Amino acid sequence: MKRKISLIIAAMAIMMTKVFAGTIHVVATTQDLKSIAEFIGGNKVDVFGIATGYQNPHFVDPKPSYIIKLSNADVFITVGLDLETGWSPPLLASSRNPKIQKGNAGYVDASIGVQLMQVPSSINRGEGDIHIYGNPHYWLDPLNGKQIARNICDGLERISPENKFFFEANLKTFNETIDTKLKTWNAQMAKYKGSKIIAYHNEWCYFENRFGLQVVDFLEPKPGIPPTPSQLVKIIGEVKDNHIKVIISSPYFTTSSSDVVAKQTGAKVLTLATSAGAFDSVKTYFDVFDYNIHQLTNALQ
Amino acid sequence: MRKKIFLALLFLLLFYAARAQTDSTRADSLLLLQIQNQLQQQASAPAAPARSAASANPDISAIGDFRINYTSNQKRNFNAELHEAEISLQSVVDPYARADFFISFSRNAETGEFGAEVEEGYLTTLSLPGHLQLKAGKFKQMLGKINSVHPHALFFVDMPNAYVRFFGEEGLNDEGISVSWLLPNHAFFQELTLELTDGPRDNPSFARSTENNYLRLVKLKNFWDLTSNATLELGLTGVSGANYSQHSTNIGAVDLTYKWKPVQFNTYKSFTFQNEFYFSRADYLDKTVKSIGWYSLINKQVSKRTFVTARYDYTNLPSSKQFVEQAASVTLGWYATEFQKIELQGKYTTANEEDELNNFKKNFSSVFLRWIFVIGTHGAHQY
Numbered sequence: 001m002k003r004k005i006s007l008i009i010a011a012m013a014i015m016m017t018k019v020f021a022g023t024i025h026v027v028a029t030t031q032d033l034k035s036i037a038e039f040i041g042g043n044k045v046d047v048f049g050i051a052t053g054y055q056n057p058h059f060v061d062p063k064p065s066y067i068i069k070l071s072n073a074d075v076f077i078t079v080g081l082d083l084e085t086g087w088s089p090p091l092l093a094s095s096r097n098p099k100i101q102k103g104n105a106g107y108v109d110a111s112i113g114v115q116l117m118q119v120p121s122s123i124n125r126g127e128g129d130i131h132i133y134g135n136p137h138y139w140l141d142p143l144n145g146k147q148i149a150r151n152i153c154d155g156l157e158r159i160s161p162e163n164k165f166f167f168e169a170n171l172k173t174f175n176e177t178i179d180t181k182l183k184t185w186n187a188q189m190a191k192y193k194g195s196k197i198i199a200y201h202n203e204w205c206y207f208e209n210r211f212g213l214q215v216v217d218f219l220e221p222k223p224g225i226p227p228t229p230s231q232l233v234k235i236i237g238e239v240k241d242n243h244i245k246v247i248i249s250s251p252y253f254t255t256s257s258s259d260v261v262a263k264q265t266g267a268k269v270l271t272l273a274t275s276a277g278a279f280d281s282v283k284t285y286f287d288v289f290d291y292n293i294h295q296l297t298n299a300l301q
Numbered sequence: 302m303r304k305k306i307f308l309a310l311l312f313l314l315l316f317y318a319a320r321a322q323t324d325s326t327r328a329d330s331l332l333l334l335q336i337q338n339q340l341q342q343q344a345s346a347p348a349a350p351a352r353s354a355a356s357a358n359p360d361i362s363a364i365g366d367f368r369i370n371y372t373s374n375q376k377r378n379f380n381a382e383l384h385e386a387e388i389s390l391q392s393v394v395d396p397y398a399r400a401d402f403f404i405s406f407s408r409n410a411e412t413g414e415f416g417a418e419v420e421e422g423y424l425t426t427l428s429l430p431g432h433l434q435l436k437a438g439k440f441k442q443m444l445g446k447i448n449s450v451h452p453h454a455l456f457f458v459d460m461p462n463a464y465v466r467f468f469g470e471e472g473l474n475d476e477g478i479s480v481s482w483l484l485p486n487h488a489f490f491q492e493l494t495l496e497l498t499d500g501p502r503d504n505p506s507f508a509r510s511t512e513n514n515y516l517r518l519v520k521l522k523n524f525w526d527l528t529s530n531a532t533l534e535l536g537l538t539g540v541s542g543a544n545y546s547q548h549s550t551n552i553g554a555v556d557l558t559y560k561w562k563p564v565q566f567n568t569y570k571s572f573t574f575q576n577e578f579y580f581s582r583a584d585y586l587d588k589t590v591k592s593i594g595w596y597s598l599i600n601k602q603v604s605k606r607t608f609v610t611a612r613y614d615y616t617n618l619p620s621s622k623q624f625v626e627q628a629a630s631v632t633l634g635w636y637a638t639e640f641q642k643i644e645l646q647g648k649y650t651t652a653n654e655e656d657e658l659n660n661f662k663k664n665f666s667s668v669f670l671r672w673i674f675v676i677g678t679h680g681a682h683q684y
Contacts, residue, residue, distance in 0.1 A: 052564055052565075055565060060567075064492070064522075064524040065525075093399060098396075098428035101396070103396060125640065224638060224639075251565060252568070
């Protein structure tokens, strides 16, 4: 009997230490943020990513099941700007978790300090889905990945200051990896600098800027408005005039209109990874660029 | 001796002067370096542009609901109306709470004049312990599935007959407090809500009691992710309060919704099967009436912008089990963007008794055309 009691006490003690040793529970809105948070947080964090890598991050359904994850989170990481405006505010408000509300220590806006592109001086919805703070697809520049990692590191340090040196060391390794890989990526893309391409949706400006591509036009006549026949005619003309070889799309758009253009012009439709998890082989944030650059260099040859 | 002291002082003075000189040169060159650095930084990277939408104003939006209606049971068959213009103001109050206001402008049925009404105005806490949340003010109550949804967000134009017969066009929307608790269930979502409100002023089932018989509501919402693409929601609601005879009415409501939305192409395809049942027991001066009402619908998204909804309605009245009204309707919706949609609904209604609401016609048909348009920062809708 005594032995049983001591066993139970021992088991309870182990459980208690497990609770107090405390893994930091992180909820990230996208798989890229999840991947970077896992890199910085290492074995100190348990990260859940809400949007899958093959899902349009503008239009995630705010399912109540996400509220359970948020209610127990220590840290919430958001791409920010107005990317998740249609779904993350109601989830946060229903989470009943003061730690992760905007303005509190557990709220991490990954966009802080990022040099934004396409910041409008005024908003007119007649121009389609215009983002009021600037283009929010900034994670597609690997150098912005370093700023995201800095913001995530700051957030983790606020919640767990005792692990500061651990997080900082991981951040250093992350930055070094980006620097090393960026050299390779740039070298691979050097031959194709200035290449003209067509994109489905306006979400590639940071990628385009970093790797010297030139997006001539979009299949969507205006952001968020599905392709129209007249827009397709215009695109076909542009592809022919500029000898464009590639049309890039994202996993969450149907390729039926891109295929029409491809059929008429001989250009190739590439569905690139917009996020980690977009395809089975794209597991981490680094894989996003490895995959996309591999695809592009093959198609642009 | 004096000369020596003088020379020493002179030396010290020169020494300090020279040092001051080097210090100031150093300071100058540091300043120069800083300016150079700043200029270089400006040249290489322009200063971060101001985030233009930063403002202390709440999120403001205006929603228009314009309708053209046809009905066969009136002498005048067609009506065009700005059914509602709604202004919403939403923002966080402080680190502890948020506030939501919905002001509705619509025509008063009796006077024909446009008037403003506070459709909802409530505060929601953000920092209560124990996974609790408190709502206080005037709000759409947590009854069933559609009661807490603003009509413009529904995928049909008219409210289901059972809903209108038991809770009125506006539904249960009352003043009081609501406490909800997120159950510590990690397997699936469970939320328990308790509401205590004043008692509605104009409702077929409930009335504002002249005594201490306030409106009490309890709801348990359950939500399961069946697969990554499919979900199931089961809501159990109980409402209790005084009716117009100042006796009590108890209503139990069950809502069951199955949704299929493929994660990858969720903007192109979806399917919803939604049902809501009301079981009422109303005590009046001379009788007790047990009656029911329900609707069942399927909604299918056939393309990115096109939705089709078919709905069947069945209902008694809170005060009569003998009265049976049934209706079938089909709605075609075209969603231009998130900010504009047009819906066309055709409906056939049949009842076994003549009734004032149906203009004393047992069988009739109606057609509704609704145009919803939104300007401003309209917030997200619940799943």
